[in-house]
Amino acid sequence: MRVAVVGMGKMGLLHSSILNAIPDVEVVALCDKSFLLRRFLGKVFKGVKVFKDVNELSKADVDAVYVTTPIPSHYGVAKALYSEGIASNVFVEKTLALNFEQARELRDLAQDYGGVNMVGYVRRFAVTFREAKRLLDEGVIGEPVSFSAYAYSSEFYGVSKGSKVTVPEVGVVRDLGCYAIDLALWFFGELEVLDAEVKAVVSDRSEDSARVEVEASGGLRGEFSFSWCVDKHRMPEAGFVVEGSEGALSVNDDKLELRLKDGSVSRWFRHDLKDTVDFWLGLPEFFREDKHFVDCVVRGCSAEPSFADGAEVDRIIDEIRSRAGRYG
Template sequence: MSTDGSKLRVGVIGLGKMGVMHACILNTFPHITVAALCDKSVLMRKIAKKAFPNATITDDLGRFADLSLNAVYVATPIPVHYQIIKEVYDQKIAPNVFTEKTLSSSFQQSQELCAIADNFGVNMVGYMKRFAVTFNKAKELLNRCVLGDLVSFEAYAFSSDFAEIPEGSKISMLRGGVIEDLGSHVVDMAVWLFGDLTVESATVNYRCTPLSEDDVTFYVNGFGGLQGKFEVSWRKRGYRMPEFGLTIHGTMGTLHVNDDELRLELNQSPPAKWYRHDMDDNVDFLLGGPEYYRETLHFFNAVTSGQHAVSDFCSALKVDYLLEQVREKCR
């Protein structure tokens, strides 16, 4: 809630799958009003008007400037994040900004946005896996050093989104490439769990078109000699939903973690296992996954308290830096 007890006014930019989901989740919070929605699609604006009859519905972001918004959500395709976020700040549309990942399409653009954001309120990038119970449990175990010294890890991000897309199709390019769209989540997980990483080598396969970036494998080094391998693809068959996971090796054992479970295998102990449904994975409103609700709650707790969000622009900049390294190694 705002400091004077009134509702927080929020605008959502982009009404694709993620924008609609965010708008619906925001609408369940009693201290938040979805005051404005922006999209280029006539059809989506008509649908939005029925769902949010009291909101300003527009295809012109400039109309947001006079609406006294407390925050905006940016849920457009990645290639236009920079342009839109910069306009939000330049036009002083709202002091607090949440954007879907990645922050932008390049490390240079993200650096610029971080510098601009320092003059405004709370900012956050939607790396929602930080709010998943399984990955939080993994971080807790690593903070307790249950694996001893960390030696290596393997990380993956797989989906079947384009498994059946024929060669020559340009549809995957609209989402900015697999490393940004899918791989950024598991890269953020690794940076969150292990700290700064350096890319040693990388390979990319362009299966749909010469520029579509559909499968990426890369190797990294981290603190204390830690070595890691990432595999990212949106052309893997058999994945009804995107899946993210890591296997982490230490001197005292191994930890396996994905969206649904953890398995801890210590050298001198029987294995231990935790399942997502046994870990109090409950929220007040479920849409898309519990982590999306927790992410929203965290953002607005930060807005009302004036504290930093856990996945703020500066944190997300580390992900963009790693992705930039991957691209350079692939050239």
């Protein structure tokens, strides 16, 4: 399977390295607009074609393309891959697009062109969240009644308003909160945004923290809290507490705890859940994610999370920003 990667920042390098470690997969082309980076890539990745423009990938005869560019460019790059006939098997890092309108168009393009499509919501492949999903599906805590979820990092903790620090223009909800939104959609199904508040901390125009209230089917109520200004979160972290009719479940990137009404308590950490992979780079879930995409391309089956799933996350994000008055 011949793969190209567009955008050779941190995520592009990560996926390229993992893909080359998967049997019968070869990264044959890389694409980045930076001249200096292309020179570096040409020296490090021997025998791999390096291009400046995504349209040049038509010369590489690839089976699939990874899009790991900054979020604002996802739409243009992915659309070009389809319209130029470069590949119909496309992986796009989160979020699928910059807004729901773009995401919906990419979702429809993927459906029209066929092939396998997937969005990089990697936490679906973390052992703790996968086990939480299994327990919820099996009804271990009974019927879910409510949930609270968070996505935090310390990336801008302690940064005062007016500083020269630059925060991502896409805002904390799209950059970080999207992981928790995707997991909630995976756990509970369709969500409706009831209320939202987005606050600026670093600058007057930045979107640095958010509070969101949602409702799922059956009257399930949920709350989200997002911020990249929280202490003691050097590594980004997402987590949930789900209250059910027969107990409660709490889960984050590293730990899962189950408390039932009969008084029993169970805890699992990553190592308890056999968190092993054939090639470990970054976190084990990155290998599982890439292996899932590759296996789906080889077998010709649908991958998850798909562009349709990713578009739903973008719809929720647009709703949050609209409710919070962050448009216009």
